[in-house]
Amino acid sequence: MRAVTNCPLCLNSETLPYSADKARVYVLCSSCQLVFVPRENLISFEAEKARYEAHENNEADPGYVHYLQTISLAIQLHLNPLSSGLDFGCGRTTILADHLKESQFQMDSYDAYFFKDELIWDKKYDFIILSEVIEHLRGPRQEMRLLARLLNPDGKLFIKTKFRPETKEQFDHWFYKRDSTHVQFFNTESMNYLKNFLGMNEMKVIGSDLYFID
Numbered sequence: 586m587r588a589v590t591n592c593p594l595c596l597n598s599e600t601l602p603y604s605a606d607k608a609r610v611y612v613l614c615s616s617c618q619l620v621f622v623p624r625e626n627l628i629s630f631e632a633e634k635a636r637y638e639a640h641e642n643n644e645a646d647p648g649y650v651h652y653l654q655t656i657s658l659a660i661q662l663h664l665n666p667l668s669s670g671l672d673f674g675c676g677r678t679t680i681l682a683d684h685l686k687e688s689q690f691q692m693d694s695y696d697a698y699f700f701k702d703e704l705i706w707d708k709k710y711d712f713i714i715l716s717e718v719i720e721h722l723r724g725p726r727q728e729m730r731l732l733a734r735l736l737n738p739d740g741k742l743f744i745k746t747k748f749r750p751e752t753k754e755q756f757d758h759w760f761y762k763r764d765s766t767h768v769q770f771f772n773t774e775s776m777n778y779l780k781n782f783l784g785m786n787e788m789k790v791i792g793s794d795l796y797f798i799d
């Protein structure tokens with residue numbers, strides 16, 4: 586079949602229609618195995634921001650706070666004491682960074698819509714967290730490369746995202762793809778591609794939908 590659009594992660598042009606629903610089409614990269622929404626089909630920045638503002642995720646929601654604490658504790662098992670980190674794409678709150686600060690980590694938070702602290706681009710970090718962020722990135726290849734440049738030598742990435750189901754039938758009915766701000770879906774192969782592209786050594790699962798690259 587002819588190529589429909591280039592892969593936004595590995596740039597390969599050998600891509601195939603994979604799935605479709607009322608809202609969008611989904612394309613499979615035959616090389617890195619990323620499933621993605623063609624970039625010309627993404628929603629506007631305004632519509633994206635409105636969706637994030639509608640999320641109920643904040644300090645007043647004990648379930649959300651507990652969810653972030655669980656991520657923080659899982660990450661801490663892989664950190665050196667006093668190391669410095671960035672919570673990239675933190676959303677409307679700094680809850681995750683605040684929890685890590687309580688354990689003496691030096692933390693910054695950044696969000697393109699809610700905490701646009703451009704000073705981060707001139708800093709270096711021992712680790713960067715992307716919690717439910719990578720599936721949203723419009724330019725995953727460029728954005729992940731920029732972030733990796735902020736890492737100190739031996740820096741670590743913590744990526745929370747749901748891997749796509751193994752079969753197309755499962756994907757067709759998967760709740761996670763219905764979020765209009767989710768524009769790519771990884772699996773082990775595409776996450777390993779990202780690890781290699783960033784020149785890092787190892788990718789492993791360290792928690793529920795939580796991936797560690799160092």
Ligand SMILES: [Zn+2]
Pocket residue numbers: 592593594595596597614615616617618619
């Ligand atoms: Zn690809």
